[in-house]
Amino acid sequence: MAAARKPLALRTPRKPRNPLAGRFPRWLADESGGRTRPVIFAVVLTLAGIGLVEVASASSVESVAAGINPYDLPLKQGLWTLAGVVIMFVLAGLPVRHIRKLAWPMLILSLIGLGLVFTPLGMTVNGNRNWLNAGGFTAQPSEFAKLALIVWGAAVLSRKEALLRQWKHAVVPLLPAGAVIAALVALGHDLGTTLIIMMIIAATLFYGGVPMKVLGVAGGIGAGAALVLAATSGNRMGRIFSWLGMGSTEDSQGLGYQALNGQYALASGGWFGVGLGQSREKWNWIPEAHNDFIFTILGEELGLAGTLLVLGLFAILAVAVFKTITRTEDTFARIVSCGIITWIIGQAIINIAMVSGLLPVIGVPLPFISYGGSAMVSSLAGIGMILAVTRTNQSDRPSLRGRGTIRKPPVPEPARTS
Template sequence: MRPAGTLTTSAGTARGAGPARPPAGSDEALERAWLPGPLGRWVRAVDTPVTSFVLVASATGMLLVLGLLMVLSSSSVESIAASGNPWSIAVRQGAFALVGLPLLLVAARTPALWWRRMSWLVLLLALVLQGLVFVPGLGVEVNGNRNWISVAGFTAQPSEAIKLALVVWGAAVLSRKQELLGRLGHVVVPVVFPVGLLALGLVLAGRDLGTGLVVLLLLAGLLYAAGAPLRYFLLGGGVAAVGVAALVVQEQHRLVRIQAWLSGQQCTDIYGECWQPTHGMWALGSGGWWGLGLGASREKWAWLPEAHNDFIFAIIGEELGLPGTLSVLLLFVALAAGMVRVAQRSSDPFVVIATTGVLVWVLGQALINIGVVIGVLPVVGVPLPLVSSGGSSLVTTMVALGMVMSFARDEPGAREALSTTVRAARSGAAVVAPARASRRPRR
């Protein structure tokens, strides 16, 4: 296999005719699409050993910065009402980002072998933490959901750790059982039962249907990446649909939300269940093409519930307009493209399955959140990854994406290219510093 960036020409190619098209089925044809002219040169220029790492790292960083900015803007009014300090919610979110950043850097330097070795420990710890929400004095109920624990004033949502634990553990187990997944028992016993149902059961026992749906998507993504037969997805999808329907019917507030969503524009209860989705749509609509300006939202003035959390995408549309919402979508597309590239270029089944699990988790949760805000899905309490307020979600998502970055660093040539870039940056800084010092005026 030739290194990326090289193309051979046939013996009969005329001078100046450009690169010859690689034959169908060749290594070059598998590694890159053949494109003529400037577009082909651009594709070959960006197709480097560090492309996957740059896509994941840059999209993560920009979404994180945008999220911190929008949490500050969307939460200022609620912060004033709660504590008199417009910065309180934003400062707490910034503190969680500062906690998550070193964890991301550590995760980005942890080899896949260590992730595989830690899989059982991570899973057991996450399950224990999720079980603590049912302990009197530790578990906290918020908006009808009992999925938080509070210790010494510190509140955390263990169900977010469940997602990361299932990714690591599921990838470790399925990567060893790929050849046996044609047998139903090797899918049901290690993945779906008892661990999948145990983790999902603990989440649903706390009445958090939104997180439960994300866990279901995550499990499906892991099985798909491992190569499970299609018939299992049809069977599992049917069972999941029946289970979700039963959970909706037995909770009145969920049933009312579904009915409000199905009624669409005919929903007249704008002071009840239609209040939040209606004001979310009003926020997007009032933003127009270019937005009202950063900080100029009207809906955040106690009109739109969860403006800094589940409905922060509506505030982005109101304040930053179409460019703001499209920027969020493009950043998630770039993040997904980087993770797809990592999975495609890896020969390690663990890396492929784990990366796909993180992709389905983050992108699926983002699509659910945005779908709720724009009205194509019923209201479900799911935050927008890296953007919405919420420390547990932010930290676990950063760690998961740091793990994907560690996989991207293991692509052929990536470590060498990154080391060269770091050395060049340090050399440039060393040259610039004396030059600046020499330009200082003498006293």
């Protein structure tokens, strides 16, 4: 007689087919994260596209006034965006072990770059000495230092995971290295980037599982350092006092000039804006309209609807990344992913709060939207690393190396009847 069919309880369940399978590269859509990873990719490209359009709009008037090609800055931004997307693709396809191996080289190169800022290769822009200029090529090492600190901190904390309950292992060497990077940036008078680096250090410690007591002490020290940096600069204190009394007639032409005109731009945008390219405040009323204050031009031209669109995209990006992180149990991957998304979303919140008057002007760009090649490339590289470390279809996971191949237990065959 023919063999009896397997009982339903003993049949191997068929894995449901991923509807996105075959439509995206393997690193972008795997069986466990096929729905969220393309969302991350699409949101980032959408934000970068909005940034290119707004950079072209916000910079055209000042470029014409300066006698240069009005498309010069958007073309440069487009090239940097293209380079960043390529880097994102390359990094997203790397195994986790390769990302881990980049930790020390990235940290060392960042420290070298931050040190070169104070040599003849350094360049001062708007009072901040945080640029390198070599043969007409400019770069901002502090932007890449943010990403380097996250990856290196994740490598250190994941290796010392069993010892993090002891405060000396929790803070050494992460805090000393982070303090050196923050100090080098602060010496260049860039308080905004210094605060972002402090936020990154706190996020890395938190997601690494460092005890809250240690994190609280480190946070107190960081807050004290930030207050000292603000109190020792007349310009910074002036901005704080201007923020506290923003809108006063005596400050309308002083330190509050930029913030006040940014408020005017957002207010004049109404519900749906005055039209793309039709901003009036960009006519030399808002300094750095294409950079730190580009959100005000966006709000004026696209109105409340445009600003809510950008806020919604950042919210979707955060939810998608954290949803992807929940699928990984690797400590290094968790710290890298959470640290990078905290940096990007935290910096976006600070920038938007700054230009809308909720915070004093401290000078940080809006990720993916503000003009700046270094910021764009480092942010896109960070997204590429998130996609790399959260990819679940890797055959070389560290937890499986040296342990042989894990095989499923055999399913017992039912007795044959004759």
